[in-house]
Amino acid sequence: xxxxxxxxxxxxxxxxxxxxxxxxxxxxxxxxxxxxxxxxxxxxxxxxxxxxxxxxxxxxxxxxxxxxxxxxxx
Amino acid sequence: xxxxxxxxxxxxxxxxxxxxxxxxxxxxxxxxxxxxxxxxxxxxxxxxxxxxxxxxxxxxxxxxxxxxxxxxxxxxxxxxxxxxxxxxxxxxxxxxxxxxxxxxxxxxxxxxxxxxxxxxxxxxxxxxxxxxxxxxxxxxxxxxxxxxxxxxxxxxxxxxxxxxxxxxxxxxxxxxxxxxxxxxxxxxxxxxxxxxxxxxxxxxxxxxxxxxxxxxxxxxxxxxxxxxxxxxxxxxxxxxxxxxxxxxxxxxxxxxxxxxxxxxxxxxxxxxxxxxxxxxxxxxxxxxxxxxxxxxxxxxxxxxxxxxxxxxxxxxxxxxxxxxxxxxxxxxxxxxxxxxxxxxxxxxxxxxxxxxxxxxxxxxxxxxxxxxxxxxxxxxxxxxxxxxxxxxxxxxxxx
Numbered sequence: 001x002x003x004x005x006x007x008x009x010x011x012x013x014x015x016x017x018x019x020x021x022x023x024x025x026x027x028x029x030x031x032x033x034x035x036x037x038x039x040x041x042x043x044x045x046x047x048x049x050x051x052x053x054x055x056x057x058x059x060x061x062x063x064x065x066x067x068x069x070x071x072x073x074x
Numbered sequence: 075x076x077x078x079x080x081x082x083x084x085x086x087x088x089x090x091x092x093x094x095x096x097x098x099x100x101x102x103x104x105x106x107x108x109x110x111x112x113x114x115x116x117x118x119x120x121x122x123x124x125x126x127x128x129x130x131x132x133x134x135x136x137x138x139x140x141x142x143x144x145x146x147x148x149x150x151x152x153x154x155x156x157x158x159x160x161x162x163x164x165x166x167x168x169x170x171x172x173x174x175x176x177x178x179x180x181x182x183x184x185x186x187x188x189x190x191x192x193x194x195x196x197x198x199x200x201x202x203x204x205x206x207x208x209x210x211x212x213x214x215x216x217x218x219x220x221x222x223x224x225x226x227x228x229x230x231x232x233x234x235x236x237x238x239x240x241x242x243x244x245x246x247x248x249x250x251x252x253x254x255x256x257x258x259x260x261x262x263x264x265x266x267x268x269x270x271x272x273x274x275x276x277x278x279x280x281x282x283x284x285x286x287x288x289x290x291x292x293x294x295x296x297x298x299x300x301x302x303x304x305x306x307x308x309x310x311x312x313x314x315x316x317x318x319x320x321x322x323x324x325x326x327x328x329x330x331x332x333x334x335x336x337x338x339x340x341x342x343x344x345x346x347x348x349x350x351x352x353x354x355x356x357x358x359x360x361x362x363x364x365x366x367x368x369x370x371x372x373x374x375x376x377x378x379x380x381x382x383x384x385x386x387x388x389x390x391x392x393x394x395x396x397x398x399x400x401x402x403x404x405x406x407x408x409x410x411x412x413x414x415x416x417x418x419x420x421x422x423x424x425x426x427x428x429x430x431x432x433x434x435x436x437x438x439x440x441x442x443x444x445x446x447x448x449x450x451x452x453x454x455x456x457x458x459x460x461x462x463x464x465x466x467x468x469x470x471x472x473x
Contacts, residue, residue: 014422014423015408015414016418017126018416021130021131021416022162024132033408050162050166053173056177057177058177
């Protein structure tokens, strides 16, 4: 199974910190409280999937590093 | 690192009453032990960074706070069965089921319908004799109608479920039996409604939740019922009173209303400032520490109840310059009125949009909107969860 690429659209992020609270080792807030990934490519991690699915502004994108396809968030 | 030996007696300000300067109350300790009027010994957390850090940190548990031994009557009994009283991963499993219905994108699609409801309510108000009660005629029916349509609840049942909601969210000091009876009736109401929907699904959130239960077993029947109750109550009580409290602030700042009327593009920013400035809630729900946690220069031991003082975060001068001044043109979007972390208000985007449309309608179509009675005559329902106005008598037009 290939890894996942995480990206966060800082323009869509509203700083809810939902992702940081779910996966504190995967997301970090900048000084404007906008989220970003700690590392851009990770092994599949259910908490990151949860964070992406729970984001109130749908700012987190997860793609399969091998295929480039979006990761199913369900 | 200081020892916290002597708890401070702390009484939350009543709605409409001045708030004591927290540094004076605590002796300049941002995180301090306090005894509440109900006798609870808790830790209080003040200041923007401390509050934000605390509510994001999973070592402050909501699930523990609603567990037997900690749970208070009223709101916490209600929260115990719902996403408001769970930690990840259980919290995430349930929240994911509804998160997609409340995203910024989905909410934006509802804006025309919300603007339409605002228009209908104002049409009805305009045909009424003055003074009119804005609670009954606008601030309550607007969010109630919206969440009813989203969930699939008959809006005609507003009076019934609002009475239960008042009991649950209202006076925590009252006999716990009254609260438990109201909760049981609310659950019974939804139990019956869910059976009706189960037989005849529709294009609404309740039907989607029923399918998530029946088709893929994502949640239990109790969790399903609790989720519906949470969405319904959370979806109207809060927004209704944020409209009320915002209007009270705007009545005191006619110059700022004039600016909003001249440039409605300022309204979204004004909504954030009004969220920052208004004190919608009483004392926030507690979290309980799962281990010893260092915060604000002290160590809070495991098993302690900890309460964030959101008002001190929203009025923190290191984040909001001249914080006690209402300024609808400031950038107030960092306020913590929706919380942060896993319990960040599910309906935040919906509430923002409803508030924007509400003020666009009221300011644009009812010029001269003003209080019809002295502010000191306004009555808040007793209780602590939400500062809830009984009535808001208003006039509009030429004085």
